[in-house]
Amino acid sequence: MARSVGRTVVEGPVRLGRVVSRHRNEGPRSPNQSRGPACDGRASDREAAPRIGALGHRALSARRSFSGQAPGQGEDQPLGTVGAGRLSGVSWQGDGTSSVPYTIYTDPEIYRREQDRIFGGPYWSYVGLTAELPDPGDLKTTFIGDRPVVVVRGGDGRIRVLANRCAHRGVVVCRSTFDHVDELVCPYHQWCYDLEGSLVGVPFRRGVKKLGGMPAEFDLAEHGLVSLAVTERNGVVFASFAAAAALPALADELGPEMLRWFDRVFDGRELRVLGFLRQRVRANWKLMFENIKDPYHASLLHVFLVTFGLFRADQPSAVRMDPSGRHAVLISRKGEQQRNETTAQLRSFQADLELADPRLLQPVREYPGEETVVMQTLWPNLIVQQQSNTLATRQLVTRGPSEFDLHWTFFGYEDDDEEMTLRRLRQASLMGPSGLVSIDDSEVIRLAQLGLGSYPEGAAVVEMGGHDTTDTEHMVTETAIRAFYAHYRKVMDL
Numbered sequence: 001m002a003r004s005v006g007r008t009v010v011e012g013p014v015r016l017g018r019v020v021s022r023h024r025n026e027g028p029r030s031p032n033q034s035r036g037p038a039c040d041g042r043a044s045d046r047e048a049a050p051r052i053g054a055l056g057h058r059a060l061s062a063r064r065s066f067s068g069q070a071p072g073q074g075e076d077q078p079l080g081t082v083g084a085g086r087l088s089g090v091s092w093q094g095d096g097t098s099s100v101p102y103t104i105y106t107d108p109e110i111y112r113r114e115q116d117r118i119f120g121g122p123y124w125s126y127v128g129l130t131a132e133l134p135d136p137g138d139l140k141t142t143f144i145g146d147r148p149v150v151v152v153r154g155g156d157g158r159i160r161v162l163a164n165r166c167a168h169r170g171v172v173v174c175r176s177t178f179d180h181v182d183e184l185v186c187p188y189h190q191w192c193y194d195l196e197g198s199l200v201g202v203p204f205r206r207g208v209k210k211l212g213g214m215p216a217e218f219d220l221a222e223h224g225l226v227s228l229a230v231t232e233r234n235g236v237v238f239a240s241f242a243a244a245a246a247l248p249a250l251a252d253e254l255g256p257e258m259l260r261w262f263d264r265v266f267d268g269r270e271l272r273v274l275g276f277l278r279q280r281v282r283a284n285w286k287l288m289f290e291n292i293k294d295p296y297h298a299s300l301l302h303v304f305l306v307t308f309g310l311f312r313a314d315q316p317s318a319v320r321m322d323p324s325g326r327h328a329v330l331i332s333r334k335g336e337q338q339r340n341e342t343t344a345q346l347r348s349f350q351a352d353l354e355l356a357d358p359r360l361l362q363p364v365r366e367y368p369g370e371e372t373v374v375m376q377t378l379w380p381n382l383i384v385q386q387q388s389n390t391l392a393t394r395q396l397v398t399r400g401p402s403e404f405d406l407h408w409t410f411f412g413y414e415d416d417d418e419e420m421t422l423r424r425l426r427q428a429s430l431m432g433p434s435g436l437v438s439i440d441d442s443e444v445i446r447l448a449q450l451g452l453g454s455y456p457e458g459a460a461v462v463e464m465g466g467h468d469t470t471d472t473e474h475m476v477t478e479t480a481i482r483a484f485y486a487h488y489r490k491v492m493d494l
């Protein structure tokens with residue numbers, strides 16, 4: 001059930017602070033947990049079903065993509081079901097990105113092209129952490145863009161990502177957010193798939209009393225769930241609808257600078273999932289990415305960050321990007337709650353505020369270097385957050401031009417002691433739909449959609465720090481937003 005926190009709609013239970021193993025089998029019971037006739041070998045002809053080997057299944061997947069086109073189109077030659085070329089409703093002035101037309105946040109045609117070229121394109125989208133699926137048969141449901149997928153650990157221990165769309169008539173097969181299953185059973189006519197996505201049972205395939213049934217030539221091997229390309233790095237799972245052969249290795253996709261910051265948090269230690277938050281924001285998904293690429297706002301909007309010195313313009317900071325500009329990282333370090341030349345200019349600085357429980361801001365250093373805030377945006381759908389000792393992935397799930405869901409997964413490391421886990425959870429109070437800091441972002445993003453959505457002829461002014469898209473050693477800049485849109489324009493052919 002949806003409920004409201006502030007003005008942000010939160011879907012489902014807010015469950016921060018509970019370990020993932022206790023989530024399984026919560027919520028609506030999955031049809032996968034009760035064996036239907038397709039899986040029990042009586043009404044189905046499962047025994048007769050040819051098993052599809054990994055290779056065969058990959059070949060099947062490559063043949064059948066959502067867009068109906070050969071996947072893995074290169075950036076220079078995007079092909080889309082929306083059609084190539086300029087979109088009539090969008091006019092982007094000049095070649096730069098210091099002006100961003102408001103129509104890209106509202107236009108349905110743009111949105112469909114994004115699904116096709118960005119979320120359906122040759123990029124690695126984040127789908128989860130391996131720690132969420134420790135055992136064979138564990139699954140989670142999630143989305144790439146707005147397409148539902150299932151992430152499942154097979155009997156062989158491998159994690160696969162399958163389109164959550166029945167090969168029969170398109171029904172979503174798995175409904176639980178987390179589950180533990182032996183096989184995947186569609187709720188409609190109970191077609192049954194194994195953990196690799198191969199179709200292994202069709203009820204009444206041979207008919208009943210010699211009547212009806214599927215045609216003799218019907219081949220189970222032709223009707224598996226679409227299997228996506230998958231890659232993992234230090235416990236983080238990515239997938240793509242593009243063919244594996246068309247995708248760069250993840251390390252190449254990120255580049256050395258982004259990889260350095262990614263590996264700082266995901267350093268190979270086993271992760272421990274601490275909890276989840278989900279929120280629905282009534283705004284275009286790109287506004288969330290912009291927000292995390294925008295250090296300018298962080299110094300001004302957030303009373304909490306500014307007052308308690310967690311992120312402020314007078315502190316040593318930097319913005320770094322990969323050569324394409326699609327990924328970025330904002331880096332800063334904690335300062336003090338003191339009045340100085342900079343804080344005197346900040347309305348949001350409150351010298352007289354103090355925390356009732358100062359333990360909220362008692363971080364300990366756990367990585368090399370002085371940086372205490374590292375916010376990384378990884379094209380096309382992932383934010384990796386380190387704010388003091390609270391660590392989280394935030395996954396963007398699009399829901400049309402004017403709405404997205406943000407899925408937060410908080411984590412620590414298996415070797416954390418109890419005190420560290422408690423510290424991470426305490427600091428997580430800054431985050432999420434009602435967090436002391438993040439509540440400001442989702443509200444202001446909503447206000448952005450409300451304002452710009454009504455004025456499609458307008459354009460955003462993105463000129464702070466100049467017009468270029470280079471790295472900076474300060475946070476008084478919108479360079480990472482300009483860089484993001486430079487890449488976006490190429491991919492979208494705008």
Ligand code: FES
Pocket residue numbers: 166167168169170171186187188189190191
């Ligand atoms: S739609 Fe899935 S079994 Fe019919």
Ligand SMILES: [Fe+2]
Pocket residue numbers: 291297298301302441
């Ligand atoms: Fe913010």
